[in-house]
Amino acid sequence: MDYRQAGVDVEAGRAFVRRIREMVASTHRPEVMGGIGGFSGLFQLPTGYREPVLVSGTDGVGTKLKLAHQCDRHDTVGIDLVAMCVNDVLTCGAEPLFFLDYLATGKLDEDQLAAVVASITDGCKQAGCALLGGETAEMPGFYLPGEYDLAGFCVGIVEKSQILDGSQVQIGDVAIALPSSGIHSNGFSLVRKIVDQAGLELSESLPELGKASLGEVLLTPTRIYVAPVLAALRSGLPIHGMAHITGGGLPENLPRGLGSGQSVRVDPTSWTIPPIFTWLESAGAVARAEMFNTFNMGVGFVVLVPGDRAEATCRFFQAQSVAAWPLGEVIAGQGEVLIE
Incomplete structure (x- = not known):
């Protein structure tokens, strides 16, 4: 018996690395040293920092991957993976430098996983960070046929004196919302249950969601906020704090960008909740408070500035x-988000 008979094709793994080599190289920044294929990735710190601080973040895509498998569509979830990491790192004012991915599957499907890596490189380009390396693990018997899992890890950099940690936020500051592109990558266990109980196929189109199929709407990738937010910071706008609105929605994530003894009063009439959320609320008979505690409800990122x-x-972001x-x-207050 050999390794291939046990379910692991080493030659296929090598061919896969050769196939994605140019994709990975297309994301490289000047600070990248060497190429892929080594035991580790090398990255030289950018110049111009007096007291550079490295900032790290890690995340996955969650059960949104189940929908990707059901739809057999794999060209968006890599963007989700990058976005969930770089948007977190961004909240303290850091510029993402490089990203590493972990991709595990039961049996390596080269075309499928090449589409995943292509979408990871797309996300890295949007974020301006290098895909420095990663790991592709073939684990027969561990995953269902055709399924895979993803995890990612990002490192960014910020000047020590410019770190945003909530201490700069003041009473009277205004929370400026930047829109989400959809559900992003949180709450999909509830989404999947609602779709299942509604007896819907992901290939169906619903009038309230437009011409795209339900699967396409749900797989809309997470928005990456790095370029516009870094531009705002570099323009000199006095941003006191930031929050990435992920799992737990506004009530859980907005307080993470505040200082002690502070809360935020949110005006729910200041924006129109996107149709996908109102559909989920109706189809699943989900209470409005539970919707806000689970989903971003159309707000993907928040910056806090003087009134x-x-x-x-x-105006800056709109430009x-x-x-x-x-x-x-x-x-x-004591970290509450009052939606009233």
């Missing part, structure tokens, strides 16, 4: 073709 700079901040609006105000 007298709120209008200028919105970059990113919608932005005043979401609410920082008030005295």
